[in-house]
Amino acid sequence: xxxxxTVAAGIVLLAACSGPPPPPATEVRAAVVDxxxxxxxxxxxxxxxxxxxxxxxxxLVEPRLLAPSVSRVQVQALHDGARLAFxxxxxxxxxxDHPGPARFPDACAVQLPRVAAADVPxxxxxxxxxxxDIVYWRASWQASADGRPxxxxxxxxxxxxxxxxxxxxxxxxxxxxxxxFADRYAPARALGNVMEGPxxxxxxxxxxxxxxxxxxxxxxSATGRGARTAAGWExxxxxxxxxxxxxxxxxxxxxxxxxxxxxxxxxxxxxxxxVPLVVEEAP
Amino acid sequence: MARxxxxxxxxEMSYWYPDSRPRRQFAAVFDINKCIxxxxxxxxxxxxxTSGKGQESMLWNNVETKPYGFYPLAWDVKLLxxxxxxxxxxxxxxxxxxxxxxxxxxxxxxxxxxxxxxxYPNVGEDDCxxxxxxxxxxxxxHEAWFFYLARICNHCTYPACLxxxxxxxxxxxxxxxxxxxxQGRCRGYQECVKACPYKKVFYNPMTGTSExxxxxxxxMEQEIQPQCFVNCIGKIRLAGWLSTPDKASPDNPxxxxxxxxxxxxxxxxxxxxxxxxxxxxxxxxxxxxxxxxFGPGADEAVRIYREAPGDPDLSGLMALFGCTESLIPRWRRxxxxxxxxxxxxxxxIRVPARExxxxxxxxDRNLGVYRTNIx
Numbered sequence: 001x002x003x004x005x006t007v008a009a010g011i012v013l014l015a016a017c018s019g020p021p022p023p024p025a026t027e028v029r030a031a032v033v034d035x036x037x038x039x040x041x042x043x044x045x046x047x048x049x050x051x052x053x054x055x056x057x058x059x060l061v062e063p064r065l066l067a068p069s070v071s072r073v074q075v076q077a078l079h080d081g082a083r084l085a086f087x088x089x090x091x092x093x094x095x096x097d098h099p100g101p102a103r104f105p106d107a108c109a110v111q112l113p114r115v116a117a118a119d120v121p122x123x124x125x126x127x128x129x130x131x132x133d134i135v136y137w138r139a140s141w142q143a144s145a146d147g148r149p150x151x152x153x154x155x156x157x158x159x160x161x162x163x164x165x166x167x168x169x170x171x172x173x174x175x176x177x178x179x180x181f182a183d184r185y186a187p188a189r190a191l192g193n194v195m196e197g198p199x200x201x202x203x204x205x206x207x208x209x210x211x212x213x214x215x216x217x218x219x220x221s222a223t224g225r226g227a228r229t230a231a232g233w234e235x236x237x238x239x240x241x242x243x244x245x246x247x248x249x250x251x252x253x254x255x256x257x258x259x260x261x262x263x264x265x266x267x268x269x270x271x272x273x274x275v276p277l278v279v280e281e282a283p
Numbered sequence: 284m285a286r287x288x289x290x291x292x293x294x295e296m297s298y299w300y301p302d303s304r305p306r307r308q309f310a311a312v313f314d315i316n317k318c319i320x321x322x323x324x325x326x327x328x329x330x331x332x333t334s335g336k337g338q339e340s341m342l343w344n345n346v347e348t349k350p351y352g353f354y355p356l357a358w359d360v361k362l363l364x365x366x367x368x369x370x371x372x373x374x375x376x377x378x379x380x381x382x383x384x385x386x387x388x389x390x391x392x393x394x395x396x397x398x399x400x401x402x403y404p405n406v407g408e409d410d411c412x413x414x415x416x417x418x419x420x421x422x423x424x425h426e427a428w429f430f431y432l433a434r435i436c437n438h439c440t441y442p443a444c445l446x447x448x449x450x451x452x453x454x455x456x457x458x459x460x461x462x463x464x465x466q467g468r469c470r471g472y473q474e475c476v477k478a479c480p481y482k483k484v485f486y487n488p489m490t491g492t493s494e495x496x497x498x499x500x501x502x503m504e505q506e507i508q509p510q511c512f513v514n515c516i517g518k519i520r521l522a523g524w525l526s527t528p529d530k531a532s533p534d535n536p537x538x539x540x541x542x543x544x545x546x547x548x549x550x551x552x553x554x555x556x557x558x559x560x561x562x563x564x565x566x567x568x569x570x571x572x573x574x575x576x577f578g579p580g581a582d583e584a585v586r587i588y589r590e591a592p593g594d595p596d597l598s599g600l601m602a603l604f605g606c607t608e609s610l611i612p613r614w615r616r617x618x619x620x621x622x623x624x625x626x627x628x629x630x631x632i633r634v635p636a637r638e639x640x641x642x643x644x645x646x647d648r649n650l651g652v653y654r655t656n657i658x
Contacts, residue, residue, distance in 0.1 A: 063449060063474060064388035099488040102395040102473065140491075152336055155488050156398065165334050185335020187466040188490040195471045195491025212449050214470070263395075266472035267449045 025051040027276035028086075028253055030077035032283070036085045037078065040227050040234035045087050048076035053255055055270040060124055061211045065268040069259045073108075073272070079279055081247060085238035086110050088255065092232040096260030097139035098155055099196045104260035105140035108226075109206075110237050112277070116244040116251035123254045123274045125208040132254075134206040134214070135222040135237045139260070141202035142226045150198045202226060203237060211267065245279055253277040284382070287441060290528050291552040291578070292376035297383050298555075299390055299446035308460035309438050309498050310525030310559040311512070312540050312547045314604065316566060316588070317519040320346045320408070320431040327514035328435075332497070337489025340401040343496035344511045346433045350572065351407035354434075355400035358482040359551070363575075365392060369553055371579045380555025381443055381480055391443045391478040401485075430565040433519065435511060436483040436496035437550065437558030438462045444495070447478030459524075460559065461498045469493055480554045506610045506625070518605025523612050525559060536600055536614045536623075537561070544597055546587045548577035563588055599636035607632040 028051045037044040053073045057065040074089040088108050096106050113120045114131045121130035144150070152159045166181035183190040189197060203224035205217035226235035245251050252274035258264040285301040288294075328344040345354045353359065362381075369378020384392040411427035419426070438455075442462050445453040452468040453475060455461070464475070464484065469492040475484040476493055484495045499509030507513070508522040523537040531542035540547045540561070547561035564573045566585050573581035591597045599621035603614060609631050611623030616636060623632040645655055 059388065061449070062388060062390050063447070066388045099471065099486075099491055100398055101401060101476070101486050101488070102397045103488075104473075150336075150489070152339060152489060159339060161339055164336065165330075182335060185333065185338060186487075186490050187494075188469065188487075188492040191467040193467045193469070193490075193492065195469070197489060197491065212451060214450065266470065266474065 025049050027051065027278055028075055028077050030079045030084060030277065030279045032247070032280055033078050033080055036080050036083055036238055038223070038236065038238075039225055040087055040089075040236050044078060045076055048078050048087070050074050050076050051275065053272045053275055055255070055257060055272055058124075058256075058267055058269050058271050061267060063267055065264060065270070067262070068270065069262050069264065070257045070270045073255050073257055075253075075255060075275075077253075077277065079241060079247070081282070082241060083238050084241045084245075084279070085236055086253075087234065087236050088257075089229075089234045090232050090257055092259050092261075094259075094261035095139070095228050095233075097143045099140050100155060102263070104258065104263060104265040105138050106233060106260045107136065107138040107258040108233070108235050108237075109134050109136040109256045110239075111208075111254040111256070112242060112245075113252060114207075114242070116242055116249055120252045120274055122210070123252075123272070125211050125214065128209050128213075131207050131209045133217065133239075133242070134208060135203055135224065135239050136206055137203045137224045137226055137235050137237055139202075139226065139233070140196060141199055141204075144197065144199050145202045145225075205239070241279065247279055248281040249279050251277050251279075289380075289441065289555060289557050291549050291557050292380070292555060293374050294376065296380050296441075296555050298441050299382070303455075303457075304440065304527070305455060305457045305460035307458070307524045308440065308526075308559055309503065309522070310460075310537050310541075310561065311435075311520060311522045312537060312561045312563065312604075313433055314519045314563040314601065315430055315432065316563060317517045317604075318346065318431040318433055319517050320348065321516060322346055323514050323516050324433060324511035324520075327510040328496075331499075331510050333494075335487075335489070337487040338485075338494070340404070341485040341487065341494065342404055343483070343485075344433070344435045345404060346431050347405075348408050348410060348429050349432050349576075350412050350429065351410040352432075353406060354404045355396040355482050356403060356406065357400070358396070359480075361394055362392075362480050362554075365394065366554075371553075374579055376553055376555075376578075378553060380553070381478075382441075382446070382555055390447050390474075393443065393447070393477040393480065395473060395477040396482060425567045428565075428568050430568055432562075433511075434481065434483070434550075435509075435560060436462065436498070437481060437556065437560045438496075438498055439559060440557035441555065443478040443480060443554075443556055444475035444484050447474040448472070449474060456500075459498075459500070459503060461500050461503070462495070463497060463500070464493060464495050466490075466492055466494070480551065480556065481558070503610070507608055508610055512605075513608045515605055521604045521611075523610060525561075534613050534615060534624075536603065536611065539596075539600060539614075544587055545580055546584050546591075546597065548580050548584055550576060552578040595636055602634050602636055602638065603632065606634050 031048045057068045070090050076087045078085050111132050111134045121127040126132035171178040203222045205222045208214045222239045224237045256269050256271045258269045284297040287298045287302040333341045381392045413427040452465045471491040486493050512520040525537045528542050531538040549558045599616045612626045613624035621636045
């Protein structure tokens with residue numbers, strides 16, 4: 001009993017020293033910085049208020065997520081007058097960054113309405129004619145950006161491959177003709193739909209006008225970086241400030257998180273409703 | 284959910300989308316009795332379409348030994364177990380289809396194979412249904428049995444893969460009923476892999492998309508049968524177009540075999556997908572097993588096939604299997620010959636309705652030796 005009592009006394013003492021907890025934030029406030037941080041551990045984040053966003057299972061359209069997983073995400077925001085960055089932190093003890101049969105990488109996304117106005121579209125990925133812009137991050141893309149080789153052995157260490165036709169000695173390694181030959185057996189890559197494979201940015205700009213309508217944005221401008229912590233993931237997502245959202249402006253933001261180890265993918269996800277977002281003016 | 288008519292189960296059923304049959308439907312008949320599991324079909328497909336990175340364990344065409352062969356592992360028994368016992372009544376399916384048995388939050392009842400489930404593509408090869416003990420020998424009835432089941436995508440009339448995709452990345456072509464997965468739209472959710480009961484959609488971890496059999500549509504568009512058909516050395520396969528039963532025409536080879544003679548049957552019709560690859564069941568296999576695989580038509584199909592040698596039309600049509608690379612959407616028997624015709628009834632191929640047969644006695648009197656290696 002004695003050691004337990006000592007620990008309990010310590011906790012009481014620490015709690016007394018830290019003072020009353022700050023009132024919970026009810027909106028995400030994007031503070032101004034001179035330079036947006038590109039990593040999750042940058043000290044600039046300590047100056048941004050933290051909002052705890054409650055997450056809900058996506059149980060509105062099939063296929064649904066019936067068992068809730070990640071219940072809350074801590075979100076912060078910063079901007080430099082041109083770009084807007086978010087840091088998302090959530091607990092997930094089982095890191096999953098491998099794609100494979102019945103394997104799904106962890107992921108997250110930030111969604112803003114295309115037009116910053118009082119009347120926003122439905123938080124479930126917008127509505128026809130009222131698009132939302134989404135920045136999506138995936139743990140397997142992060143692993144690729146961090147240098148994981150583009151080989152089946154890197155994904156499945158036990159894999160044994162005898163031969164690929166485009167690996168014939170007569171074809172120069174890395175040549176254009178070899179790449180085109182390989183693309184014959186990888187039509188998704190040939191079409192530019194690189195859902196796995198080599199990539200420099202672990203994020204993708206997406207547009208949606210309702211569930212099932214997700215499509216890549218016309219151009220890619222988002223950047224991001226995610227990292228594992230002892231408790232889960234910390235991911236920074238940055239994108240240009242929407243044209244209709246200047247300093248001092250208000251809009252809404254919604255989040256989504258996928259816990260791959262629980263087979264969460266696509267519409268099987270934890271999502272939030274709209275949360276107010278304030279873009280602070282320079283002091 | 285919409286209500287659609289599935290003639291294979293003799294009733295309306297629930298489906299995610301309303302009825303929209305293609306102008307013509309790609310279909311095939313496989314005569315299981317002739318398959319020797321040489322896997323030439325498997326290799327023909329593999330070398331043509333799936334030799335890339337991430338496709339190492341992907342077989343759009345495979346041949347497995349039944350009852351103990353599966354690719355992927357336990358694909359059929361696992362789903363049958365999930366679905367539970369169901370019943371047919373007078374040719375009408377009274378049980379639940381996979382769409383009707385979908386759990387809450389799902390569009391289809393299904394399961395998703397894992398990496399290990401694809402690791403043994405030839406598990407159970409040549410394994411008999413029962414032990415063959417020392418001294419066992421053939422006495423006119425097969426006490427233990429097995430057979431080879433060649434499988435491709437069934438290009439179903441009501442595809443579960445198509446209905447399960449929340450993005451609408453899978454579509455059924457109105458011109459030929461071939462089911463394709465849009466590689467430019469797929470985001471690799473693997474809902475289709477989970478939903479397809481035949482497990483003929485595969486996830487590619489290198490592209491991050493799912494991929495499937497395309498019925499060699501570039502060949503079909505030129506009226507040429509797919510790779511796995513024309514490379515079949517056992518000549519077990521015939522590709523073509525299948526009508527609905529009410530429009531069946533006896534000069535369409537597939538209509539004749541499926542609708543008129545009812546000798547070729549769908550695989551697991553009770554799942555409710557109206558699959559379009561039809562099998563002539565193996566005649567030496569116990570009927571309860573065949574009924575589970577091919578539905579209540581199995582008894583009659585076996586009887587008709589056994590009588591085929593005395594049936595010049597049926598045996599004649601079977602002689603056309605594997606005789607030409609071209610599609611032969613029409614046919615006719617011309618005395619002792621059988622003719623495959625193009626859609627405009629041009630003669631494409633002419634073969635003997637019955638190949639000459641010579642029976643050699645087991646003992647060769649001239650040479651004084653047995654011709655077989657069985658003592």
